[in-house]
Amino acid sequence: MLDLDGFEGPLDLMLDLARRDKLDLRSISILDLADQYLAFIHAAQKLRLELAGDYLVMAAWLTYLKSRLLLPKKPDSNEPAAEELVQDLAERLKRLEVIRKAGELLGMRLAGSRETFPRGHIEGVVVEHRQAWEVSLHELVAAYAERRTQTVKSHYRIATRRTLSIPEARAILERLIGRAAEWCPLAVLLAAIRPSQAEPRSAKASAFVAALELARDGTLELKQEEAFAPLYLRRGRDPATAQPGEGRE
Numbered sequence: 001m002l003d004l005d006g007f008e009g010p011l012d013l014m015l016d017l018a019r020r021d022k023l024d025l026r027s028i029s030i031l032d033l034a035d036q037y038l039a040f041i042h043a044a045q046k047l048r049l050e051l052a053g054d055y056l057v058m059a060a061w062l063t064y065l066k067s068r069l070l071l072p073k074k075p076d077s078n079e080p081a082a083e084e085l086v087q088d089l090a091e092r093l094k095r096l097e098v099i100r101k102a103g104e105l106l107g108m109r110l111a112g113s114r115e116t117f118p119r120g121h122i123e124g125v126v127v128e129h130r131q132a133w134e135v136s137l138h139e140l141v142a143a144y145a146e147r148r149t150q151t152v153k154s155h156y157r158i159a160t161r162r163t164l165s166i167p168e169a170r171a172i173l174e175r176l177i178g179r180a181a182e183w184c185p186l187a188v189l190l191a192a193i194r195p196s197q198a199e200p201r202s203a204k205a206s207a208f209v210a211a212l213e214l215a216r217d218g219t220l221e222l223k224q225e226e227a228f229a230p231l232y233l234r235r236g237r238d239p240a241t242a243q244p245g246e247g248r249e
Contacts, residue, residue: 038063164198169210173233174219183223183232186211 073081135143176189186207193203211233214220223232 035066161199161202162197163202164193164206166206166210166213168198169203169206170214173207173210173214177220177233177235181234183234186231186233189233 172193173189176192177184190203190207193207197203198206208231211220211222211231215222215233215236218236220233221236223234224230
């Protein structure tokens with residue numbers, strides 16, 4: 001049996017023939033490649049070299065494929081088209097070329113470290129420090145009590161919230177309402193109170209009480225369409241100019 005210069009199979013031989021003639025596998029001519037392959041096999045047979053069976057099978061298949069390409073196709077033939085067989089052969093050659101390139105790359109990497117003998121690394125010494133305490137139960141309880149006492153004596157400071165007093169709320173409402181004759185929602189007036197002046201809930205409560213006091217004094221007028229509806233207020237009217245039926249609602 002002949003290995004044909006180290007070729008691993010008929011596809012490997014065909015790929016080498018394509019490389020020798022610098023053929024592009026994307027536009028390879030199967031007829032030319034088949035002629036080269038058959039010529040190679042005939043030359044080996046003339047030298048009376050014993051060929052492996054798969055090489056002869058490939059030669060017979062290429063001869064059949066060449067005849068399919070040259071002869072007209074039969075209309076009622078159910079066999080695969082010759083162009084499909086050519087495309088399949090080209091794809092197999094492309095995959096083989098990729099595998100050979102990957103093998104060459106791996107061989108180069110292995111050759112680079114084949115005769116390299118790195119110096120052994122000394123394992124690092126790990127030193128663990130463990131501190132042991134020898135105390136009695138009485139000393140342990142005393143240390144815990146001292147630590148607990150220090151914790152209890154710690155001073156805690158609770159942040160106080162800025163509240164809005166009712167007199168301050170009255171002054172703000174009187175200033176904001178001015179002499180406006182139109183109804184204004186209380187929520188709009190509350191939006192004018194900055195958070196830095198008072199906490200929102202405190203501002204709402206104080207403003208509501210201040211509005212009730214101002215309405216009682218006649219300084220403001222209040223209106224609410226129904227329970228839990230928005231509260232509206234406006235400047236109180238002079239009793240001398242007020243129309244019948246007007247007033248607090």
